[in-house]
Each structure stands twice: as structure tokens, then as C-alpha cells.
Amino acid sequence: MTNREFLTEYVSAFTHSLVQSGVKKAVISPGSRSTPLAYAFMKQQGIETYRQIDERSAGFYALGLAKASNSPVVLVCTSGTAAANYFPAIVEAFYARVPLLVVTADRPHELREVGAPQAINQINLFGSHVKWSADLPLPEQSNRLEFLKRHLSRAAAMAETAPKGPVHLNVPFREPLGIDFNQQYESEGELYRFESSQQLTDEAAAFLQEVFSQSRGLLIAGENTAQVSTRQWEFIRRLGWPVLADPLSNLRSNVPEDLKGMIIDSYDALLKSEKFADSMVPEAVVRIGPQPVSKPLSLFLMKTRPARYVVIDESPLLRDPQSAVTHHIQQHSAVLWEMSLAAKSPSPYLEKWTKAGELMRETMSAHCQQELDEGVLAKAFFDELDGCDLTVSSSMPIRDADTYFQVTQRDVGIYANRGANGIDGVVSTAFGIQAANKRPGYLLIGDLALLHDMNGLLASKLQAADMTVVVMNNDGGGIFSYLPQSKEERYYEELFGTPTGIQFKAAAELYDAEYFSAETVEELQAALRTPKEKAVRIIEVATDRANNVTVHRKLWSRLDEGLSTWS
């Protein structure tokens, strides 16, 4: 594709996605940098265009259009002070709660703040008077249009979500700015967003009924901090689909006996096997909560690109880093539990998932008897827990929870910071959770994250606390050993491994905590079973980064072997 062809494709996808999102009107002001968008809007079927020379007037004109038509109206202008002229109308729209999609063309990064004409800083130009703003990537062949389409849907959804208001999209273009008017745009892979309303609309309900009637369906459950209700368990029972449950979904604990086979806790391991993944392609996927932590699952969804990948999420800002979601129902996931579904007999698809889950359990069991590494120790730790809350750090602990925390009837709440996935503040978060839930708290954390928020332990000096910290001390950044960087030896230890040689016995003393060290499963169990006397107990488990990688990989190859006869 030539650059001109790609630019044409980009702006066509731009306007087409807005039509898909329910946009019907656009007000265009003249200018050079906005040329590709102006052309595309003129050409786009389903969008009525209006012209206004003065952007300030254009802004208030669009406000009137949006007020009267009760749907979001697009504004398009060129770069520079043109955009600033929208400001009065944007402020009015913000307080009057009128949905506007303000699209400002911009110069590319290399022309910003260097004295180029009509180049001003347009990032966050309208400050706190827009509900959301985004700086879009340049239309370059390497950019994925899927992202663009979904981002425009996000913008429209944000403008239309109560309280409605203006949203700003800044769109840089490089010259030349001409497009090919004859180039056809084949719309595909776009997101369908159901009309937002207080309750599930009839359209959305009918759609979901049809989706849930599929026999090769997957329910994917991401993080959820609300208590799992009996109605949710009942919904899962009637749905009869395998449930791929992220450790943070809290669907792996308190699991009713009859549902144990339906809750799949080993999809991360299973989907690493190409053979298995290829045989389990779903017809429909419904996700509640954010994207699970499992990378194999993300890759599986990206590769299979299910025709219906539905997300139930009350936020207009759809969580979809792979741009693979096809339908967004902007509702709280609890609307599902109210749906009346006819109970189905178990499908062969579910039976295969259940069987694979059992295979993984057996493989894991054998593996843990023969090996010793961070994962094996993590499993021994998880198996001890009941009537408590577990916080897992970002980096390796959340991944070890994914692999080694197995479905159980025991009562364990699982928490992690997955909003931004940082390793900072984990100790403090765990203490906050413990203080709110008022039952024993457990924390699984690596040495770097514990060091990072070691002051979090002070919480125990200032408030009542009951915390057991299990620190996997592999002397540095263990997760990097699993990443491509680990193959480059130069600067590896300085930049990624960052060994500190820190031992936490002294930290325990510093913060007046009980201290245990454990190198074996038995030592770890003994430490966990010792009656706790102080507010904080630190159990330091010394592990080895290289060995962890080897043994983790051994588990995958053992499972792969078990799946060799899979069909």
C-alpha cells in the first residue's frame, strides 16, 4: 500500500467508525492540516456535514446540533489557534452536558514546539473542560486500524455516557495530505457498541441470548473485587460454558462442588500448547471484568479472533489492548445474572475443557512432587490458605497465582494492583485490604517489590494488623528472566537483574516482625502453620532465578507431553 492509499484507508476507517458509533453530523471548518479528514467526512455516507468558517461559531453551531438531535456531533478543524477557538463552546458543552467530539488536526511530533507555523501544543488543550482526550498516532502503515476504530468508539461512548460532554481527539498528519477519492473502504473488524442505557436494552438482551445459545462458548472472568453472589454461581451453572477464571476473578475459591469442572484454572498453561489451542477455537467469547493476566489467553484470542468477542463493561473506555473485542455492552456485569437462561446439558466443548483441566491437575501434582522452584513453593503456600485474603504482587506473583492457585472450596479472597500493574505500593495495599476485611491477610511478593514498599510494613505499628508476608527472594528482577532481554547478556544484571543481595531477616527485626526462612515445601508449611504471635510475619523463601525459569519450563513441557495425544 502506498502512503496515499494508507492515509485514505485511515481517514475512511475514522469516519466509518464514527457512523458505527451513532454519529450523524459533523461541522467542518476550513484549513490545510485537516484536509484528509475534511475530505473523508464529506465523502462518508451516513454523516451530514455542515460548514462554518469561524471555529468559535462552528463550536456553538455544533452545540446546537447536538442539543437538538441528542446525539454526539463532530467538530473538525485544522491545527493552531483554530482549535483554541472551540474553547468557549467546549466549556459550555461541558457544563450543559452536551456530547461533542472535537477533532483537531495536528502537525506531527517533529514539527511541535520547534517554531513551525500553526503548531501549538494541542495535547490536553482543553484541560479539565473535556471529559477525555486522546492524541492519536500518525496514519502510518505500521499502525493498526483496529486500534483506531475502537478508540473512536471509546471517544463516542465517553461523550455519550452520563454526564454527557465534550471529548477531544487530536489527530496528527504528515504531508502530503491528499487522499484517493475512488478508493473503496471495506469495513471489517469493527466494534459494535450497544446503545448505552440504564438497563440492558432489548437489542442487547436478544443478542446475548443468541450468543449464550452457542455450544462452543467461553466465559472469561477478569478481576472482580465484589463478593461472588449465589446468583452468579447459578448463572454459570445454567450457562454450561467453561469459565476461564483469572485468579483475581475470585471464581477460584468458594467454588460449589458441582461447578468445579466448569471453572478452568489452567487455561494459561493449556493454551501454551499449540495443539490444544488449535482444537479449542470458540465460536463466541463473553468477557466480564478486565483482560486477564494470562498472555497465552490474549494470544489465543488475537489469533482466533472470535466472530463474537463480547465485553460487558460499564465504562465507556473499553479495556481491549489487543483490539480484538467485537461487541461492547456498556453495563455492569451483574445484568447477566438476571438473565433467564434455559439450563443446558454439558456440551462436548465443556467436557474437553474439564478433561484438560484434570490433566493439568495431575501433571501439576506429579511435577510438584519432583521439583522445587518458586512456582512449586507458591502452590504449597496457596494450598495452606483458608478464611483469609491473599494479595499478590505484580510481576511474577500474579503469574504464579494464575498457574498455581487451583480451584477450591476453601475461602480465599485474592487481590492485586492491576490498574497500572506496578510493583510499587503492594505492601501498603495488602495492609489496607487486611484492615478493611478484618481477617488474616497474606501477601505473596518478590524481593524488589517488598523493598520498594518496605515502609508499608509501618502500617502495623500505627494500626492493628494481621499479615503474613511470603517473600520470594530471587535477588532481583526475576520476571525479566522470562523475557527476550534475558538473551542479551550485555548490561543484563545492571539494568534488569539488579541484584541487591538483600536478606529480609534484618527487615523483620527493623519492623518488629516474626521471621522465618524456608527453602523447601516442608519448611514453608511449617512456618505457615506455626501459630502467629506478632502483627506481622515475614517468611523469606530463597529461590534462584535461573532455576525458576528451568523448572517453570519443565512444567510446560510435561503438560505438552500429556497433551500429545490430545484431539
Added chain:
Amino acid sequence: MTNREFLTEYVSAFTHSLVQSGVKKAVISPGSRSTPLAYAFMKQQGIETYRQIDERSAGFYALGLAKASNSPVVLVCTSGTAAANYFPAIVEAFYARVPLLVVTADRPHELREVGAPQAINQINLFGSHVKWSADLPLPEQSNRLEFLKRHLSRAAAMAETAPKGPVHLNVPFREPLGIDFNQQYESEGELYRFESSQQLTDEAAAFLQEVFSQSRGLLIAGENTAQVSTRQWEFIRRLGWPVLADPLSNLRSNVPEDLKGMIIDSYDALLKSEKFADSMVPEAVVRIGPQPVSKPLSLFLMKTRPARYVVIDESPLLRDPQSAVTHHIQQHSAVLWEMSLAAKSPSPYLEKWTKAGELMRETMSAHCQQELDEGVLAKAFFDELDGCDLTVSSSMPIRDADTYFQVTQRDVGIYANRGANGIDGVVSTAFGIQAANKRPGYLLIGDLALLHDMNGLLASKLQAADMTVVVMNNDGGGIFSYLPQSKEERYYEELFGTPTGIQFKAAAELYDAEYFSAETVEELQAALRTPKEKAVRIIEVATDRANNVTVHRKLWSRLDEGLSTWS
């Protein structure tokens, strides 16, 4: 004074200060909330007013006025979208570097974001396209006009400082908005700012010559991280004024033998004595660097309000929390060293300061032989230092440095974080200083600040380091014991004292540092004199909060006694 009288006074001071700052033109748009300012500008002699109904036009009109007259022009409008209409002209002014003072009237806080008419969020309204913005306090009788006057000078200075540009002042008013046209405004206590230029202007140079010819003059030296040049010492020598040197001025170390009597290191202690302070009222004060840490000095300047309190500071944002400065010369302080001053014979005023300084030295000497507290230990620590850098934490350590770090020929660079005076990040800053200067680093810090940035010690694991940490462990927030809160027993320990019971021996072990504990001067000296073997050495000095207060106060009363015959 009635509210109406005060409102009249406020807006009169407003416009008068702008005249003082060189403003000659204002463009006013009609509106209700801006009524008091609009009246005041119309009435103000020395300001030519222009009217424009549309604020967007007003903005570009003011831009034209400012371009052609090469001086800052004021814009005045009412609250709401009126202000937003200035945005295009503001953006143009920002990139074209044209000085504008954008004054937007606003509703008071209780009418913001509650659905009141013409009330929008005007805080930081113009985002990154103004050089500076400030939300002014309401004109209430409790507000000090001195602050207003200086803040307007700051705004004008900022607009005029290269690169020139727009500045935003948001000014809330409560109804009623009428002023008294017949009320006279007596201008007094205003700041005089000398025209900003590359070099000292003739006017400023002549003014300084006159100021420096005074015999009762004080040179106040605040924080300075540049090396003190021989030309600076030579300037001090010729000036013949006492120099009140903040510990961070770096004028207390490397002091030439003949200047020892001129560098006053004990003004904080001396000015606590009312008798002393009353007898030492200066005729002129010149300050370089920011406001020193000493509170007695601030109170002294506030009380005596010298007729000429000159600050040499290259920033337009004058540092003057007491609103006591009378003249601002916007230049780097190094311009002083170039001035030719005739050497003077020592004045009786200098001789009195020198004598008082000697008295304090003797008192301190006797005090330290009889007492033991954080201060006495700090002095013993400071007296050991040479050929090194010392970082002092905020809170008590900087104050102990002020009191106990005495003028010396030894070579000690002193640093602290006094931009925002936080106790966070102090350890890391000290290691950064040590890494840059590549000579032994010392850190004086309290237990809470050390805990706060204990991870800063990790610097020693990742880079070469040579650091001695002296931690004064008084188990909590010692400085609060000196503040009025300490008289209220309820919640005191929970909210202010916050004892943690932390001992740092374990921290030393954790970070592989040498550890010493010291409770006496001799133990501290022994620890400091022990040859250092590891990258980091922690010397923990256990002190007692209550005793520290008692002994500090004993020093002041001993000095007070010594000053009982002062005249």
C-alpha cells in the same frame, strides 16, 4: 472598615500595583462579576483603558497593543465562557512571546461547580499556554494587601521575563460588587521592581551604591549551591556589613580568616532575644538567595520592616513569604561581586554583631560542656567534618545546622532540600550529591525521614558510594514538640509524635552498612573517627524528644542571660 471600603481598597491596590509594575494599558470587556476591577481600572491614573465587547477581539486587540508598546497589557473580563474567549489570543501571545496579564473575575469558591450561573472551573483555565497562573484570595478584611501587591508584581515580572508571554490571574469576588469612587487610596508598602535587563541597569546600580553606603546594613545570604568565589569574599570584605549566613549559603565554611567576625552564624539564636533584636534594627537589608530557614530572622524583618529590603533574584517569582521585601532587582546575585565598592572601616553596627557572635560562641561552648541533647551531638558531629559534603534533612536537622554549624575555615559543602522542604527523598538526594562531588558524603537525618527514604540506601548497591548517615533517633516527629500542637495532648502521639520504635541496626544489616550507635559526644566522635570500610556507615544517635526541647530552650535562656547587659 466596611466590606465596601475594603473592596475599594483591594481593587485600588490592584490597579495601583500594576502601574507600579509598568503597566500602562488595560482592555476591559463588559460583565458583572468584574465590576469592581473595571471601575478601578477606569479610575486609575496612569492606565489608559480600552473597551471591547467581544473577549476574543479584546484578546487580539490587547495583543496588538502589547506588541506595539512593548510592555504588558492587561485584559479584564467577567467569569464564565467570557474567559474562554481569550484562549486564541493567549495561545498566539504564548508562541509570539507577547506579555499579557489576563485578569478573569470569578465567583467565590462556594459558587464553583455547584451549578451556579457563569461559574466554570477557571483554575489553570489556559493550561500550558500561559507562563504562570494564580488564583487570588477573595478581598476580605483578613487578607493582607501586601501580598496582593507583591503578587501582581510577580505576575507582571513573569510576563515580562524572557521569553515574554501571557500570565493569568483569576480574581474571585463576592457580591455586592460596588465600590466607593471617592475613597482615596494611600499607596504604601509597595514593591519596587527594577526594569529587567541583561545587566544591572544604571538605575539599579546607583540605587545599590546608595544602599550599600548605609552603615547599619545587613547582607542576608540564603541557599547557594554554587562555589563561593574569591570575588564574593572580596565583595563581603569591602562591603563591611555583617553577613547573616544561612547554613546553606555555604558562607560558613572555607571562611577567610579576616572575615570570620563578619560572617554571623548565630543570628537565629541572637534574634530570639527581644532586647538584642530591638537594638539591632537595620537601615537597609540586601538578600541574595531564598529566605533563610531562621524563623526569628523572618519575624525580625516582619517586625522592623526595613525601609529598604532589597532582594537580588533572577526569578520573576520573588521569594518573599512575609511580603516584606521593598525592592526586587531581577538579576543573578553575581552582579554584586562586579560592583566597585570603596572599602569602609568597620562600622559600630558590624562591631556589635561581631561581639554578639562571639558571645554566642562562648555560651555555646559552655552549654555543650554541660549538656547533652540532639543539638549538642549535632555540633560535635559538625565539628568533625572537613573536605566533605554534608546533607541535612528538612525538619530538625536543617535547624540544628543553623544553630550549631559554626563559621569555620574547614571545607564542608552543605546541602538540603528547601524547595518544598519535604522530609522525603533526603537519603537519595544525599547519595546523588555524593556521586556528583565524588568526595565523602555525610547526612544528618531524623528517624522518620530516614525511614521514609530508606530505599535510598540502595544507591550504594548499584553505584559507588561513600556515605556516613548520622540518624538522630528520637522515635518520631521531633519537630512537633517545638510547635503549638505539642500543648494539646489529645491525639498528639497518634498524629504528630508517631513513634515507630524503629532501631536502625537492622537497617544497616539489611543494606550491608557499617553500624555504630552513640549516646554521648565521645561515642559519636569515636564512631566518626573509625576508619570507614564499607560504602555506607550508619551512626544511630538515640535522643529523647522531651529532653531535646528542654536543652534547646536552656541554650536560648543561657544566651538571653548573656545578653542581659546588651545595649
